[in-house]
Amino acid sequence: MVKRRTATWLVLILCSWLALSMACSLGGGDIPTPPGGRIPVSAEAAERLRQNFARGLQEASTGGEFRLFVSNEEITSLVALTLQESGEMPLRDPQIWFTAGRVYMTGSFSPFWPLRFDSVIVIAALVQNGQIVVQIERAQMGPFPFPQRVLDTSSRSINETLRQMQSDLEVTHLEILEGELQIAGVRRQQPAP
Structure with a gap:
């Protein structure tokens, strides 16, 4: 009798766990997809973005204006390959794209097997007082x-990090176009001692 009751509870728990994991694996319904289909990931695109970023910083260090153009393929490749190398975050198959003045990021978040959640983050960005601010x-x-409340707290945290990263830069232009992010600016003049 006790063994039968234990077995029944075990079956109920396993069925509940299976139903929960299947429900969570179904995604969320309204997860957007990149216009034009899946964004390819390549080491060449990631390296191109790294080189463009380094070139932009070099331009800014000489007192000139820097310009940075980032494509969907470049940012998706850099993030996907970085996540793959680190293996620290349970996010798989990221897709990042620029459209309609917004940055979209989707991916499959799997905190532990067998749970898998299709996820999305939508971010707006603008220039405010010479710095990039995101929401x-x-x-x-x-x-x-x-x-x-969580979105607002996360936005503040990201903006604080961005503020520290941009302390010596003045961003003069930020535009999110179809398939491309454009950023321009100059290095802030340091006061003479």
Whole structure:
């Protein structure tokens, strides 16, 4: 009798776990996809972005204006290959694209087997007082949207990091076009001692 009851509970728990994992693996329904289909990942595109970034910093260091153009393929490749190399974040198959003035990032988040959540983050970015400022407009993991409070806190944290990274740069232009992010600016003049 006790063995039968234990077996029944075990079957119920396993069925519940299976149903939960299947439901979570179904995604969230309204996860957008990149216009034009899947964005390819390549080491060449990631390296191109690294070189363009280094060139932009070099231009800025000589007092000139820097310009940085980032394509969907370049940013997706850099993020995907970096995640693959580090293996620290349970995000797989990232796709990042620029469209309609927004940055979209999707991927499959798997905190532990067998759970898998199709996820999305939508970010707006603008220039404010010479610095890039972002606002996370939407974040969803599977069918679960993040509360606005979490989005606001995350946006503030990202903006603080960006502020520190941009301390000696003045961004004069940021535009999110179809398939491309454009950033321009100059190095801030350091006051004479």
